[in-house]
Amino acid sequence: MLLALDTSTAFVSVAVHDDGQVLAGATTDQPLLHGERLAPLIDDTLRQVGAIRQDVTAVAVGVGPGPFTGLRVGVVTARMLGYALGIPVYGAGSLDVLAVRAVDEGVTEPFLATLDARRKELFWASYDEDGARLDGPRVDRPGDLPDHLLVVGDGPVRYPAVFDRTSPPAAPDAATLADAVAQERVELVDPEPIYLRRPDAAVPGPPKKVS
């Protein structure tokens, strides 16, 4: 049984996958409560399918890019469950999962997957018509993304004026992640956050004069 979790967006998403299908999946509807909601949601989701923690044989986690604080909650949770249960932990890029979902929902041409990066920027990667990544992930201003490609994800929602060819809103979620990992439709990576940005920090100058 595969337990999948994603915290690369403002929401928390958990799914359980076994015997070739997603048995249960849930995504919270209140933003920015990763620290509070993730563990109870895992607990609830396992209960819902009548599973106990020892039934879980692997953990998959969305490794972003996404807001750092929430992302770390997901990654540390996955790593710690792996440690406590002695089971493997797989990472998958959240843009890659979004791309799988876009293809499943009917996209049939090359496209850009985008997620909100705040600070007037987007995380993005480009994909072919089957959802295989061609370029990225990167972080850029909306106006600096490659032109003329269909755009899915947060970009069109946050910056409707910038993008003319768009597909219905979609976000990476744990159910898609679980399916994609089980069907080997995404590249598996270490459970390590994709930050794409350095920490904000400046080396201070000499002490300021007080007199």
Add this chain to the structure above:
Amino acid sequence: MTRDEPLVLGIETSCDETGVGIVRGRTLLADAVASSVEEHARFGGVVPEVASRAHLEAMVPTIERACDVAGVTPSDVDAVAVTSGPGLVGALLVGVAAAKALALGLDKPLYGVNHLASHVAVDQLEHGPLPEPCLALLVSGGHSSLLLVDDVTTGVSPVGRSIDDAAGEAFDKVARLLGLPFPGGPHIDRAARSGSSVAIDFPRGLTSSRDLERHRFDFSFSGLKTAVARWVEAREAAGEPVPLGDVAASFQEAVCDVLTRKAVDAAVDRGVEDLLIGGGVAANSRLRSLAEERAARHGVRVRVPRPGLCTDNGAMVAALGAEMVARGRAPSGLDFPADSSLPVTTVQA
């Protein structure tokens, strides 16, 4: 589990130390700490995002190390405890999420605990059962508090606090002024040994009779820091050398004088016979000796854990968690938040 001697694993990530401690009751079995202090040194202070990234990387290896040292496996643990606040929110969240996942994966009770109360509880690992009530003086780069501790698991109330900089922050800022590395405390302590504590009469914050009316047990270190800066600048402007030892010793004396005077005064005022000192600044040699000298004059006993237990660590969190189990407190569940401004009165999340 044996309720009196529970095996508890504690996780602490409120600032720049990833701490994992394991205790059995009041016995310390392991205290593993991974610090990112070197990554912050060039910035002259802790950079929250740098600390959070370091916590994530250090978390599993530090738990593994603690279990190795303690000679236990995670499934032996009776309960997990974690600092839920106060502290840097992004840093706290890594520890809180890790602890929840560990408790969930092991199917063990989880206790979210207050960082300040943990600084008090840690003393049990060294000096045995905590005298209650006691007065606690907690001084570090993040806090300067006087607390009355009636019951370390439920009843901690504030008596005084710093109205501006924390004591450790003042040490860091003055160290920087004197060209000493971050964190400043140990370097000031060392430099002070070659100087005179009465060479320069630096101000004692909130000790005038007018201030004492409103802030009898509160601290202020920002005026002192400015006074040191002015004094050093005047020397430099006059083209004279700065006597490092004298400045360090006189500054340190001003801080320790106010801290110990107010702490002992508070103990006497509240009729408490035990003064406990914790936090990173408790490692300062002058603070220890002055506190003992003054407390003895008023019949107050002083307890200071050894320096390694005074700075932030996981053992202190485990110690408080074990005490909660021993006193039959209910666990916290899995849905409590990391609270950067958790009040000291909230001992358990």
